[in-house]
Amino acid sequence: MSARIRSFAAAAAGPALLAALVLLPPLLGRPFHYHLGILVGINALLALSMQVMLRINQLSLAQAGFMGLGAYASALLTRDIGLPFAAALPLAGLLPALLAGALGPVLLRVRGVHFVLLTFALGEVIVLVFVEWVSLFGGNNGLLDIPPASLFGTALRAKPAFYALTAATLLAALALCRWMTRGERGMIVAGLAGNEPLLQSLGVDALPHRCALFAFSAFLAGLAGSLYAHYFGYISPEAFGFWTAVNALIMGVLGGVTLLLGPLTGAVLLVPLPELFRDAIAYQRLFYGLALMALLLFLPRGLLGVLRASKGSTP
């Protein structure tokens, strides 16, 4: 009987944690908390997109660039073409997904550090295009006056409303990622990570599946970009550079690379830090660096991984 309770607790732990995190800003209730919640959600989406690739043992640093692509696409589609936000949001995901799908057959042939460097270069090229193509993307000044998100004719100007949109998008993305790791899809993801030659010998085309996952990861990053653009109403190239990708990576690793809620947990822990310790800005990076080193050294499977292991639900 106690075993059944324990297995129920293990099954309920994820949804309970998710519900607690999603409900935190409304429970605290201040605009600042909603603001943090929105930032956490956007960063968690980006970290989730990176996790999709980490699940197949490929670290892509292009995800911040894909996020930028989604942000600029969403901004231009709504501001200059007058598309409703409800149409721009999925398009902001599809555009980077198409780019990733087109480049995947070339990029994904390489592995390890070479893939990391190629995606780093791709991310830099995307940002460079934003900087250099001034007439379309506004150069270093970026784009201003991006209209607020709106759904069913109602502008989501208030922070609680935008927070609800962010949370809904994140929940949908989590559901998609969960679907992706179930059934035959999960078998293929696990096989790509664990033993690709064996997977191929069983009749699976590895490269097309890797490309599909790369496109899916870019789709999630593009959604994060669209939310970012419409929340701030202003975007510039530097927001989508190397450090954005690295921060998302840190969040994912900190929370737990293989756990669905790992990226969100990492974002919850790391995103508020700079906002909360604005006064101690001089020591912030030092503290951040030391904390990160300690976490990675002592908790290599991430915080959620430790919590799960201590409950004995998974070895």
Place this chain on the structure above:
Amino acid sequence: MTVPRLDVDGVSRSFGGIRAVRAVSFALEPGRITGLIGPNGAGKTTLFNLIAGTLKPDEGRIRFEGRALAGLGPGAVARLGLARSFQATSVFPGLSVREHLHRAALLRHAGRPADLLRWRVLAAARRAAGERAAELLDFAGLAGVAETEAAALPYGLQKILGVVMALAGGAHMLLADEPAAGLNPTETLRMGALLRAIHRKRGVDILLIEHDLRMVMALCDRIVALGDGAVIADGPPALVRRDPAFVAAYLGGDADAA
């Protein structure tokens, strides 16, 4: 004349300056177990990789049941019914023996990303895969370890699992890369019996790379011997073991050792 099961025609492949496989040709009639032998470095595994689509030949053509394999990757070749097992034991981490066979039977139906959307096909394949896994567990004598994690099995059973997994997708031909390497005499006998049963009871042709010449001579109807990437002898076992070129290259001149 019947269409050969496997037709290798003038296949060559170089790595840098090294010609690993040189103008290799042979056609395998259906219904045979063929041995592919030769010393280390003779090009056997490279030839397997060329047939299985892991490597592309520089020259030459490979046909499986009359169909050209040019341009097909390893997944597509496997889906045609040309399966392979690996020299080193090869398992998925954390999965039981039954899960391995289930996946092996199922995943060919999810070979391409678009296949994942054909849920009706997948649902049928899922049901069939469960039955096939159970049947293969019995066939290979693995039923007793069905729920054991594959990586925790003894080496000999892992190799048997590797061979049976290759069959799970309904292959007509098996490329078996050194199935007996690293096995003790008892395990080698069991592997030999399994390969014979696969051929006789399931009608699967086998192309066998193996260093254990006793096993090769006992199982095979025909032997293709490679030396330095080229075919140096080809024929029934009794003839090949007396072929001077084979004896010189493979046995260092001692014909009785075979």
